[in-house]
Amino acid sequence: MCQNHKEPSTNPSHFESTPSGDEILTHRDLLWEDYQNLIQGMRFFDPHIHMVSRTTDDYQMMAKAGIVAIIEPAFWVGQPRTGLSSFKDYYSSLVGWERFRSSQFGIKHYCTMGLNSREANNERLAEEVMEILPLFAYKEGVVGIGEIGFDDQTPLEEKYYRLQLELAKKAKLPVQIHTPHRDKKRGTERSMSIALEHGLDPSWVVVDHNNEETVKSVLDQGFWAAFTIYPFTKMGNERMVTVVEKYGPERIMINSSADWGISDPLAIPKTAALMKQRGIPVDVIRMVTYQNAIDAFAKSGQIDVTDFETEFQPDPNAKFHGNSILRGGQQPVPNKNSLFIQ
Amino acid sequence: MTDIPTNLTQFLFEQTTKLEREWLEEQTQKNDLDLMTAFVATPRFLSKKMVFNDSKSNGGLVPECNGFQVNGWSLVRLARVWLLLHLPSVPKDQFVKNIETLFDTAELNELVALYSALPLLPYPWEWLPRATDAVRSNMGFVFDSIALLNPYPELYFSELAWNQLVLKTIFNGKPIDLIYGIDRRKNKDLAIAISDFISERFAAGRKIPLQIWRLVAPFSDETTFPNLINLLESELKAEREVAALVCFESKNPNVHSLLSKYPDLELSIKNGELDWSKIESIP
């Protein structure tokens, strides 16, 4: 292993502590509330968001902004898990409680299952996780194996990446690839060539966290190219507009990857508003913020669009395992503009 | 388990399409982990329809396990139980570990299938902690799968666990007549607990499900008197009838003799016109 980067173990994956020098923050007077009308009536699908680390406020804002369905990839929760039980509980929460919580805000929740690349480096635990992973991969509402791939690009990461590609093939599930922050270009190429080597059809593989440098090769090789609109570290939405202008909407999708870092669960509607403002046609916006993600992940056979395309009212009295999201007498939709918190 | 009950297999295959049947048969040729995965993956390969079987008409789907029934199950639940019976049951340690793993990773519908399978699995005592735990569960479907129409609790629960199951069923407002073996496992402690519950409800001016009196009846004594007299003088016919049944079944002569003041009711019991089946089920 001959990696050459600064702080291999202190960089969480969706969040780089050292902002790249070429992105300078400037003050802007564009306020989200002034532009929401641009996306009136649009529907959005966020194929990558970690709701386990988000709040109910986020769910409420997301629903209000038109997000009707999401995919939560299994990933790193910010600190290493120390035993198999933590993985079991985490995976169970993705198909259980979190899905229920989401439904309470009228948002359909799917997930992808996988052992993340960081934790692939703990071989003893990784072996145990691989034993139980099939039991989660086949559960209802699991739309892919993800997010898997490389972080530090170690041999162990490669080993478990390959094993999970085989699981995806066997389970007939799409794959969602997390590409590394450091040495991204090489990591992305390597991820794709290994997927092809295992005989995966690139139209079943979503390569995530792309940038201007990786997008062409990903599209040329027939993969889906996903872009993460994540402040400071990945993609800004102005840059995103330029990418869509340049490459068109085919096989391109946008996500927020919002997680426990400084991120924005409204990244998709905000980008859609910006695209609208810049004159990008509505059908193009619809493809990159909604339809392409559905087309890619519906190959799992687990997405039924009538679940979120028909008007759907959450049942405020519903319970999950007898537990409600509402605490003593709370109403599901409080008035956020009121000074009184009742 | 080496012997898969023939009637069960036959009934399952009657419910499946050719493709579904082929998928199921293919799974039984596989190793432990693949079989366990098939248990999880069943909804991806089988339709979600419900199945109906009046098992009394043909001597039961599993003749050696009285009370095991699948009526009103989903096809997926039935198929999952059947798949579990194909897991190699030796060595014991491995079998127990496999079932425990399935419990640990299960979502709600899988839990329901696992609890439904308990009366058929080998090493029945191994599952006792799981089963008693399910009774404490907040998950309605999971609770039902162990408490209602499942022969496992009657066979293996201690009296304490059994009583908890019955009380929780009452508390959850579910029909006690669906607890398999309910009349065979009546006991004094349970009767006392239910009597207390009845008094508490009466004191609060609240109604109780009339069916629960049947668990008190054989053990009723002077302490039950006030509540019984209330009932016998009730304006509601059903309440008078329940009180009569309690008096009739009581082994306490003083309670029993209360009935002599209501000859009409006594007569209809003796003529077999009035019994517990005539009393409303718990809603």
Ligand SMILES: [Zn+2]
């Ligand atoms: Zn992620």
